[in-house]
Amino acid sequence: MLIKHFAGQHFQILLPKILECLSMNFLLYQRHDCFLRTAANMIEEFGHKEEYSVVCVRTIETFSSAASLxxxxxxxxxxxxxxxxxxxxxxTSAFIRCCPKEAIVASRSLLELSFQKAAICSTAMHQGAALVAISYMSCFFDASLTDVLESPECPSDESRGAVLVQILARCGEGLMFNVFYALLGVSALSRVHKSATMLQKLAALCSLCERTMWKGILCWDSLCGWLQTTST
Known part of the structure; x- marks a missing residue:
């Protein structure tokens, strides 16, 4: 156990360099998703440490700049x-779940872009691609619900919850359009359950925000407006 502890400490020292190498190599070999997968595992393990906030932000910035994404x-x-x-x-799911709020706040524009891309990917004919995109958006809702429940008093813009809920408020209309498009398309049956679960979470979040100080960012009228726009 002691050996494992010291090995972990030595590995942490190398973490910034390893993440930098992974992200830079991804730019060179963008078809090799192994770089993204390895970085996700490392963020799940060490991303919660505040001293790695900056390197986590640099990593998502580099990945997001890749033409393939x-x-x-x-x-x-x-x-x-x-x-x-x-x-x-x-x-990106690991980033949202594991990174400190400072990293989330600093990466808000990239996370918004990732959410928009996930909404588009949910319309893919490839079942696996569509389902994993829907799962990522559900992760967004899970994190948002957790933060609203923990802080019913609307926090500052420098909190994870505020960043995520603001992203959802801006992307809600596009989300509804893409989800309905996906449910009306080919192979729709395979994604009905995940889509329904995700929409339930969205409705729960809007309802919860309606009864708290978060109403100024997201509310029940937001959802109704998106549905009306999508159906017309």
Whole structure:
């Protein structure tokens, strides 16, 4: 146990360099999703440590700058890269769940972009790509619900919950459009359960925000407005 402890300490010292190597190598070999998967595992293990906030932010910035991820802007493109989508979704999920609030706040624009891409990927004909995208968006809702429940008094913009709920408020209309498109498309049956669960979480979040100080960011009228816009 003592040997394992010291080995872990030595590994942590190398963590910034390892994450940098993973992200830079991904830019060179963008078809190799192993770099994203390895980085996700490392963030799950060490991302909660505040001293690694900066390196975690640099890592997601570098990954997000890759052309292979930037090009995930249509269901057709998503169908061509199911493994990449899965790895990217797992990485960003780990980032949201494990990184300190400082890293979340600093990466808000990249997380918003990742949510938008996940909504697009949910329309992919490839079942695996669509389902993992929906799972990532559910992770967004889970984290948001947790933070709203823990802090019913609306916190400052420098909190994880505020960042995530603001992203959902801005992306809600696009989310509804893509989810309904996915449910009306090919292979829709396979994603009905996950989509329904995700929409239940969204409804629960809107209802909860309606009864708290979060109402100024997200509320029941937000959901009703998105549904009305999508159905017209």
């Amino acid at each position: 930037s090009n995930l802007n249509s269901s057709y493109t998503c169908d061509q890269e199911p493994d990449l989508i899965e790895a990217y979704a797992n990485f």
